[in-house]
Amino acid sequence: NAGVTQTPKFRVLKTGQSMTLLCAQDMNHEYMYWYRQDPGMGLRLIHYSVGEGTTAKGEVPDGYNVSRLKKQNFLLGLESAAPSQTSVYFCASSYWTSGGSNHEQYFGPGTRLTVT
Amino acid sequence: GENVEQHPSTLSVQEGDSAVIKCTYSDSASNYFPWYKQELGKRPQLIIDIRSNVGEKKDQRIAVTLNKTAKHFSLHITETQPEDSAVYFCAASMGSARQLTFGSGTQLTVLP
Numbered sequence: 001n002a003g004v005t006q007t008p009k010f011r012v013l014k015t016g017q018s019m020t021l022l023c024a025q026d027m028n029h030e031y032m033y034w035y036r037q038d039p040g041m042g043l044r045l046i047h048y049s050v051g052e053g054t055t056a057k058g059e060v061p062d063g064y065n066v067s068r069l070k071k072q073n074f075l076l077g078l079e080s081a082a083p084s085q086t087s088v089y090f091c092a093s094s095y096w097t098s099g100g101s102n103h104e105q106y107f108g109p110g111t112r113l114t115v116t
Numbered sequence: 117g118e119n120v121e122q123h124p125s126t127l128s129v130q131e132g133d134s135a136v137i138k139c140t141y142s143d144s145a146s147n148y149f150p151w152y153k154q155e156l157g158k159r160p161q162l163i164i165d166i167r168s169n170v171g172e173k174k175d176q177r178i179a180v181t182l183n184k185t186a187k188h189f190s191l192h193i194t195e196t197q198p199e200d201s202a203v204y205f206c207a208a209s210m211g212s213a214r215q216l217t218f219g220s221g222t223q224l225t226v227l228p
Contacts, residue, residue, distance in 0.1 A: 018173070042205050042218030050154075050213045058215065059117065084207055090159060094214055103148040103167075103214045107159040 002026055004108035006091050012114045013081040021076040021111050022036035023091030031094040033058075033105065034066060037056050041092060049074055066067040081115045118143040129196050131228050133203025137222045138187040139206035148209035149182060149189045150216070155202045161225050163204075164191070196226045 007022040023032065030051050035043035045058030047066040055066045063085060067079045073091075078085060093104040121144040129135050141149075147168040152160035157205055164175045166180045166189065173180050177196075182189040206219040 023160050033213075033215070040125075040220065041140050042120075042207070043216070043219050043220070045215055048215060056213070059217070104150070104162060104165070105214070105216060107161075114143050 004091055004106050006089075006095055006111050008110040008111060009109070010063040010112045012076075012116065013110070014116055015082060017081050018075065018079050019081065020076070021029070021089055021091075021113075021114075023076070023093075023108055024072055025093040025106070026072060027093060029093035029104065029106070030071075030096040031067065031105075033092045033094075034074065034076045035090045036060065036085075037073075037090060037110075046076065050054075055109065077108050081113075083115045084116045086113060118146055118208055118210060118217040120206060120217050122206050122222060124222060125220065126223045126225070126226060128225045129194060131198060133196055135193045135200070135224055135226075136190075137191045137206070137224070138188060139190070139219050140186075141217075142186065142187065143201060143208070144184075145209040146210040146217075147162040148214070149180070150207050150209070151178075151180060151181060151191050151216075152205045152207065153202045154205065154221075156188055174211045177211075187207060193224075196224075198226050200228050203218055203225045 004025045033048040034046040049068040054069040089111045091108040094105045150165035154160045179192040207216040
């Protein structure tokens with residue numbers, strides 16, 4: 001049981017390049033989330049998904065797109081990278097319970113992205 | 117949307133002393149309040165959480181208190197140890213997808 005994994009761990013992009021970050025979870029969780037973390041700041045929600053085939057915008061969605069074609073995977077895309085997108089990206093997942101009692105999110109190890 | 121403020125941004129304590137970190141939130145619909153510990157270069161790790169129907173929760177040296185009326189919650193660490201040194205984040209959760217809004221973090225340093 002690997003939990004939440006992220007690929008790649010590190011990446012350097014030039015301005016204008018595109019890339020996709022992959023998040024995978026093997027816990028059969030319904031909910032998945034993408035956050036970014038900048039120095040001196042907490043994590044900020046980019047996009048999230050409540051199930052396969054669904055996505056929604058979070059607090060800072062501009063410049064990013066996401067897809068959830070399979071329940072276990074949540075992809076974050078940068079179509080035209082900008083230096084302002086230099087950050088550490090964390091993926092998380094959470095499971096649904098009837099009555100909505102579960103809130104805990106399980107985090108991946110992060111991807112450090114630098115855009116020059 | 118929700119807004120979470122966290123204080124202080126840095127905190128230094130002597131080993132064995134207590135540490136207190138405070139957070140306030142803006143949306144009364146928030147109903148779950150986790151605290152995460154993050155060591156340098158690592159992922160956030162949940163250390164304790166509290167739901168809106170509970171006023172206090174304890175787990176060994178760590179406790180969290182919640183005042184729903186005032187919309188604030190606090191993390192208390194007693195008998196601090198050097199391995200408690202890390203960045204601590206509070207968060208508030210609301211919405212159908214349990215979205216988390218994080219505070220800006222507190223760098224805790226425990227001096228030996």
